[in-house]
Amino acid sequence: MPLIEETYQHFLENGDTQTDLEEDVFWDPVEPLHLGSAHVWLESLAYSMTYEDQVDINNYQGKEEALIQIKLMPCTTSGNPLGDESVVVDPDNLLGKRMDFQMQISLCLGVRWIRENSSRGVQIGFVLYGLPTVFYTPAAWSNTNPDLDYSIHFTVQHVTTDFLSYLKTHALVLQMWGLQEGCQEMDTILDGIPLSSDGSVLLDLCYRNQQTSVPLDxxxxxxxxxxxxxxxxxxxxxxxxxxxxxxxxxxxxxxxxxxxxxxxxxxxxxxxxxxxxxxxxxxxxxxxxxxxxxxxxxxxxxxxxxxxxxxxxxxxxxxxxxxxxxxxxxxxxxxxxxxxxxxxxxxxxxxxxxxxxxxxxxxxxxxxxxxxxxxx
Known part of the structure; x- marks a missing residue:
């Protein structure tokens, strides 16, 4: 009743009931809708090998929502791909060394969410190595086969046993989110995420900052x-x-x-x-x-x-x-x-x-x- 009375009083004083959407208690903002997910295993990176494939995005019913073209590529500090000579037989040979790799999401094919309504859009999000942020691709609108052209560079300054174990036993979970008119696009928040001078994400520094703190003394x-x-x-x-x-x-x-x-x-x-x-x-x-x-x-x-x-x-x-x-x-x-x-x-x-x-x-x-x- 207080809300109704307040609205009525506003009408009596101003002659209208128009308010800003942010202040309208009866308005629910349009939020992204989770469409489905796909799993990409990271084990190839433990052997310094490139992984490239099309993976299915499946919804909670197991039905296909889209195909994603993804590539995990070991690279140099400047982002150039490494050759076959960089492949290792024993992952332990990487211990203590620096590792750079890129994750590229180039295409998204046959998006059912957009096919049903051409005014809609999609975004892909993922979390890596337990970092306290979600990485998002740019939003793609009104195209059932959007060219995402997304690439991000990750750096591990000193490969540890824990990181190698993570690569060998974990998968990257790609989450597809559906956008519609009035829905705000999701941004990657990099506050508190260490970056190198060339913009690559320093994974081991992120993880270490979560586990330990620098002694003040x-x-x-x-x-x-x-x-x-x-x-x-x-x-x-x-x-x-x-x-x-x-x-x-x-x-x-x-x-x-x-x-x-x-x-x-x-x-x-x-x-x-x-x-x-x-x-x-x-x-x-x-x-x-x-x-x-x-x-x-x-x-x-x-x-x-x-x-x-x-x-x-x-x-x-x-x-x-x-x-x-x-x-x-x-x-x-x-x-x-x-x-x-x-x-x-x-x-x-x-x-x-x-x-x-x-x-x-x-x-x-x-x-x-x-x-x-x-x-x-």
Whole structure:
């Protein structure tokens, strides 16, 4: 009743009941009508192969509404198609690499919705990789065989296992929507969708932004890791100094061993050959070659450092894909944080093992010195 009374009051005051459609509570806007859908499997992209076919758009009764000419094409960064040499036998060969591909919808044939009424139109919509937006083709009106000429470029900066699994197990669902007179065409909303400088959609950045957020304390975390690296470097320097001292002690012990061997030679000259043999064996055993022991420990340390050196080189070489794109810079910051964490862990492991090896050598040396003192 309040609505009727308000309308009547408006009529009494203005002499008419005309209102804007947006304000008319009795007016229902004309909305797009879902006509049907088609499924296009994405597995060919996992092998870097082109897929091209005509697919049926079927309604909820299983009847054909139209045919769509679609093409999934791996391409270069500039959009040029890749040749047969780009095909891979094992999709895992694409891991960590960049992937570019285009989706093209060129034709729509035999549209029953328009055939029944020539004033109608259609649009095709789809969602890819769980992105929070629907991509729409341009609307086509009054033509049962419209030329859509739609193409969109997608980019994955670093192919992951998750993305390959998605390609191998998922299909692209093409939704056909019917338009009629007074119906507003649907637009693709790209707000919040990362784009490269050439306009391609950055799929992995879209997905990562949904799953994770950039840590606000990135700079603080970077400084903390830098301090840890400096501490590890200082410990390595201390171990190097300890190694130098042990080498000096080893040299002195070898000189003492030489003196003992010369004394043993004098005993042999006096006729104690058997005793000399026992003495020599006893004199050599307490004094192993400490240089060789430390050389083994350092060799193992430098070998284990190869992984950390590789990560450091990679850390110096990587650059943002697009320095003018905030989403690209966020992804770059996340990637550098992970690399710094991994490198810090490897350095800590390598230095820890070196410390343990040096401690064992020092302990062994002290034990042998004590045994030698007791025997003497």
């Amino acid at each position: 990135y700079e603080e975390h970077r400084l903390e890791l830098s301090e840890q690296i400096e501490t590890l470097e200082q410990e390595a320097a201390n171990l190097t100094e300890a190694n130098r001292i042990l080498k000096s002690d080893n040299f002195e012990m070898r000189e003492k061993a030489g003196e003992l061997r010369r004394l043993a030679s004098d005993n042999v000259a006096c006729g104690n050959a058997a005793k000399l043999t026992d003495d020599r064996s006893n004199q050599r055993s307490p004094f192993p070659n400490w240089d060789a022991e430390f050389a083994k420990a350092l060799k193992a340390f430098y070998f284990s450092m190869s992984g950390a050196r590789g990560r450091l080189i990679h850390l110096n070489e990587i650059r943002p894909l697009d320095e003018g794109n905030i989403h690209s810079l966020r992804y770059f910051a996340n990637e550098r944080t992970e690399l710094i964490k991994e490198m810090g862990g490897e350095l800590e492991t390598c230095v820890g093992k070196l410390k343990n090896d040096v401690a064992k050598i020092i302990r062994k040396k002290k034990e042998l010195q004590i045994d030698s003192t007791v025997k003497n």
